[in-house]
Structures are given as C-alpha cells and as structure tokens.
Amino acid sequence: MSARTSYLDKGFGTALAALGATAKRGLGDPVLAELVMIRASQINACAFCLDMHVDIAVKNGESVKRIALLNAWAEAGALFSERERAALALTEAVTVLTGGTSGAFGSGGGFVPDEVYEKAAKHFGEAELAHLIAVITVINSWNRVMVSRRTEPGGYAP
Numbered sequence: 001m002s003a004r005t006s007y008l009d010k011g012f013g014t015a016l017a018a019l020g021a022t023a024k025r026g027l028g029d030p031v032l033a034e035l036v037m038i039r040a041s042q043i044n045a046c047a048f049c050l051d052m053h054v055d056i057a058v059k060n061g062e063s064v065k066r067i068a069l070l071n072a073w074a075e076a077g078a079l080f081s082e083r084e085r086a087a088l089a090l091t092e093a094v095t096v097l098t099g100g101t102s103g104a105f106g107s108g109g110g111f112v113p114d115e116v117y118e119k120a121a122k123h124f125g126e127a128e129l130a131h132l133i134a135v136i137t138v139i140n141s142w143n144r145v146m147v148s149r150r151t152e153p154g155g156y157a158p
Helices: 010-027 030-043 047-059 064-068 070-075 082-096 114-123 126-149
Strands: none
Touching (some): 010 030, 030 047, 030 064, 030 082, 070 082, 082 114
C-alpha cells in the first residue's frame, strides 16, 4: 500500500496538533493520553498513528507489555487501573459510537452509553473528563485523516 497524498494543509495540521496538545495538557496524564490514542488508533487501524503513539508512550515510561495487551485491556485484569479502564471504555464508545437502538444509519449507533460515561465520570473530574473526550476526538480526527490518505508508518519524527 502506498500513500495517496502527502499534502496536508499546514493550517489544518497546526490547528489539530494545537487542539491535541491542549487536550493532553488539560488531561494532565501524558501516559494515559497515549494509551487512549493507541487504543483509538487500533480500532481505526491507523498504522501511522500507532507507530507514533507507541513510540511516545514508551518514551513517557509506558511498558511494552501494557502496550502489547492494550487491545485486550478488558481481559487484562489488574494490569490496567480502574481509572485507565474507564478511560479505555470511553475511548471505545466514542470511537465506535455504537450505543443505542437507533441512528441515522439504522439500528445500533449514535451515542455513548450512559453506563460508560458515568463510570468515566466517577474517575475523572468535570474538566478532566472534558479533556479526555477532547483527546479521544482529536486522535479520531487524526486517524481519519491518515487512514483516508493511506499514510504509511515510519514517517513520524519527534
């Protein structure tokens, strides 16, 4: 597979990067932010973002073992804290948006289930939760940009 285009409007990329930096700073937990971005990127099959955020997570002190088991976090027992598990559940719900019984494209889509949101709200203050949702939203935006362009991994430079 080769990239469809390498063009990305500088203003758009800068704005999305700034939004992501603001969201991560507001969340206040850079390792958790990277776990969230890796999990969303796994769901969205974004190789470029996975390559980038795995590298950043390791540089921030995350273990290779936890990154390797992130795709199975719900089955990983105490390897992930309750707070992390709540964030990862919210990440999946926001990324896939499969809650509910009806939506514009038929049954099964459209919103984040109350129980997922409420569990996250127990572990995050209002501002932290808003920033967590922003982190999830930004990485989903980047995933969609990179996947639609077929941006290959390996091009990230810190």
